[in-house]
Amino acid sequence: MSENKKLKLVLCWHMHQPEYRNLRTGEYQLPWTYLHVIKDYVDMVAHLESEPKAKAVVNFAPILLEQIEDYTKQINGYLYDRVSIKDSLLAALVSPSIPADTQTRLKLITDCMRANRERQIERYPAFLHLVEMAEWLKSHQDGLDYVNSQFITDILVWYHLAWMGETIKLSDSRIKRLIEQGSGYTLHDRVELLEIIGEIHSSLLNRYKALAKKRRIELSVTPYAHPIMPLLLDIKSAHEAMPHAPLPALDTYPGGEKRVRWHLKKGIETFKHFFGITPTGCWPSEGSVSTETLRILSDFGFEWTASGGNVLHNSLHQSGQSSVDIHHPFKVDGTEIACFFRDDGLSDLIGFTYSKWHADDAVMNLISHLENVATDGKEKVVSIIMDGENAWEYFPANGYYFLTALYKKLAHHPAIELCTFSDCLAAKVDIKPLKKLVAGSWVYGSFSTWVGDKDKNRGWDMLGDAKWSFDKVITTGRLNNEQLIAAEIQLAVCEGSDWFWWFGDYNPSEAVSDFERQFRLNLANLYLLLGAPAPDYLALTFTQGSGSPAMGGAMRPNPL
Numbered sequence: 001m002s003e004n005k006k007l008k009l010v011l012c013w014h015m016h017q018p019e020y021r022n023l024r025t026g027e028y029q030l031p032w033t034y035l036h037v038i039k040d041y042v043d044m045v046a047h048l049e050s051e052p053k054a055k056a057v058v059n060f061a062p063i064l065l066e067q068i069e070d071y072t073k074q075i076n077g078y079l080y081d082r083v084s085i086k087d088s089l090l091a092a093l094v095s096p097s098i099p100a101d102t103q104t105r106l107k108l109i110t111d112c113m114r115a116n117r118e119r120q121i122e123r124y125p126a127f128l129h130l131v132e133m134a135e136w137l138k139s140h141q142d143g144l145d146y147v148n149s150q151f152i153t154d155i156l157v158w159y160h161l162a163w164m165g166e167t168i169k170l171s172d173s174r175i176k177r178l179i180e181q182g183s184g185y186t187l188h189d190r191v192e193l194l195e196i197i198g199e200i201h202s203s204l205l206n207r208y209k210a211l212a213k214k215r216r217i218e219l220s221v222t223p224y225a226h227p228i229m230p231l232l233l234d235i236k237s238a239h240e241a242m243p244h245a246p247l248p249a250l251d252t253y254p255g256g257e258k259r260v261r262w263h264l265k266k267g268i269e270t271f272k273h274f275f276g277i278t279p280t281g282c283w284p285s286e287g288s289v290s291t292e293t294l295r296i297l298s299d300f301g302f303e304w305t306a307s308g309g310n311v312l313h314n315s316l317h318q319s320g321q322s323s324v325d326i327h328h329p330f331k332v333d334g335t336e337i338a339c340f341f342r343d344d345g346l347s348d349l350i351g352f353t354y355s356k357w358h359a360d361d362a363v364m365n366l367i368s369h370l371e372n373v374a375t376d377g378k379e380k381v382v383s384i385i386m387d388g389e390n391a392w393e394y395f396p397a398n399g400y401y402f403l404t405a406l407y408k409k410l411a412h413h414p415a416i417e418l419c420t421f422s423d424c425l426a427a428k429v430d431i432k433p434l435k436k437l438v439a440g441s442w443v444y445g446s447f448s449t450w451v452g453d454k455d456k457n458r459g460w461d462m463l464g465d466a467k468w469s470f471d472k473v474i475t476t477g478r479l480n481n482e483q484l485i486a487a488e489i490q491l492a493v494c495e496g497s498d499w500f501w502w503f504g505d506y507n508p509s510e511a512v513s514d515f516e517r518q519f520r521l522n523l524a525n526l527y528l529l530l531g532a533p534a535p536d537y538l539a540l541t542f543t544q545g546s547g548s549p550a551m552g553g554a555m556r557p558n559p560l
Contacts, residue, residue: 013388053411062270075198218420223263245452287442310445359401512545
C-alpha cells in the first residue's frame with residue numbers, strides 16, 4: 001500500500017466529569033474527579049508520552065479542567081497552610097483523628113468500597129480482607145462501636161492505593177512501599193499519599209499541554225458544562241431519531257440558543273486559560289449534534305466536530321445515501337464544518353469486550369479489523385472515540401498492558417497512520433456530502449439517554465421552571481454583575497447532561513440517588529442566587545434506580 005493511502009486512524013479520548021461541587025459552599029459531593037485524575041487521566045498521558053510515534057485527540061470538558069485546578073489548590077492549601085480540604089473522602093485520608101460517631105464511620109467505610117471488585121479490590125489481598133470486614137460491618141452496624149481507628153485508616157489508604165494509576169504504581173517508589181507495607185499506616189504515610197496525589201494534579205494538565213506543543217496530540221473542547229446542545233436548541237429534535245418518544249411538558253427550552261452560545265464561549269475561554277491556545281475542534285457533549293448545532297459550531301470558528309456512528313447511519317438512511325462508505329468525514333448540506341463519525345463497533349470492542357481478553361490478542365484483533373477496512377487501498381479515516389476514563393477499571397492493571405501494546409503496534413504498523421482530526425483536514429482528505437443530518441448522539445444515535453423517559457422528562461420540566469425564574473429575575477436588573485455571573489454559572493451546571501443520564505430505573509440505585517440529589521441541590525442553589533423561592537418539589541426525590549447495566553451504567557454499548 002502506498003504511503004499516502006495508509007488508513008488514517010484517529011483515537012479520540014474524551015475526558016469528562018460533571019461539576020461535583022456544591023458551588024455555594026465549594027464542597028465536593030462526590031470524589032470521582034480526583035480519583036479519575038490519579039487513575040485514568042495520569043495513565044492516559046503517560047501512555048502517550050512513552051510511545052514517541054503515538055498520536056491522539058484528547059478532549060477536555062471545561063468544568064473538569066476547573067475542578068482539577070481546584071483540587072490542586074486545595075491539596076496545596078492543606079499541605080502548606082493546613083487549610084481544610086473540601087472533599088470529605090480526601091479530607092478523611094489525612095485527618096489526624098478518625099470520627100467517633102457510627103454513621104460517619106459507616107459512610108467512610110461504604111465510600112471505600114466503591115471500586116471495581118475484580119480489578120481493584122481482589123487484586124490486593126490486604127484490601128480484599130478489609131473490604132470483607134467492611135461488608136460484615138454494613139450488615140452488623142452495632143459492631144461499628146468496636147472498630148478501632150487503624151481499620152478505618154488502613155481502608156482509606158488502600159482505597160486510594162487501589163485507585164492509583166498503574167503508571168504511578170510502576171514508577172513511584174513511595175507507592176510501591178505503601179502497597180508492600182500492607183497495613184498499620186500512620187498519619188505520616190497518609191500525608192505522603194496526599195503529597196503524591198497533589199503532585200499528580202499539579203503536573204497533569206502541563207503534561208498534556210507539552211504533548212500538544214509537540215503536535216503529539218490535538219487538544220479539543222466541549223461546551224462549558226457539558227449540555228446536550230440540540231435539546232437546548234429544540235427539545236423536539238429528539239423526535240428525529242425517536243418519532244414516538246414522549247417529551248417533557250416543556251415545549252421549548254427558553255432562550256436555548258443563547259445558552260448554547262454561552263456554553264461555547266465560556267468553554268473556549270476556559271480552554272484557553274488552561275492551554276493557551278484556541279481549540280480547532282469541538283467534541284459536542286455526548287456527540288450530540290443537529291444541523292443547527294453544526295451551524296453554531298461553525299460560527300465559533302470550529303473546523304471539525306464529531307458524533308456517533310449511528311447518527312451517520314440514521315442520516316444516510318433517511319437521505320437515501322446508504323451505500324456511501326462511512327469511513328470519511330462528512331459535511332452536512334447547509335453547513336461549513338467537517339463532521340467525523342465514530343466507528344461504534346470498533347470503539348465498543350475496546351469499551352465492552354477487550355477487557356476480558358489477553359491484551360496482545362485484543363490488540364491484534366483490533367488491528368485485524370482495521371486491516372480489513374483498509375484492504376481496498378482507498379483513502380479512509382477511522383474514528384475510534386471513547387471516554388478516557390470509564391473503561392479502564394475493567395481491564396487488568398487499568399488497561400496498562402492493552403494500551404501499551406495498542407500504541408506500540410499502531411504507531412509502527414506499515415498500513416495504519418495514527419493522526420488527529422486536524423491532521424486529516426490538513427491532508428485534505430475527501431469530505432463526503434451528507435444531504436440530511438438526523439439529530440442524535442453517540443449513544444444509540446438518539447437522545448433517549450437524556451429525554452423521553454418519565455423521570456428524565458420530569459428533570460427537564462424542573463430545569464425549565466428554573467430557567468423561567470432565571471429569565472424573570474434577570475429582566476428586573478436586581479442582580480449586580482458578580483451575582484449575575486454566579487447565577488449564569490450555576491444555571492450552566494444545572495444544564496449539564498450528566499444529571500439526565502442517570503435518571504431512570506435501569507441505572508444502579510446508588511448512582512441514581514447521588515446524581516438526582518445533586519441535581520436538586522444545583523437547582524436549589526440557583527433559586528437561592530436569584531433570590532427567588534424554590535419550588536417545594538425540590539425537597540422530594542423524583543427518581544430511583546434498580547438496574548444493573550453493563551459497566552455500571554457509565555458507558556452505553558451501541559446495538560450491533
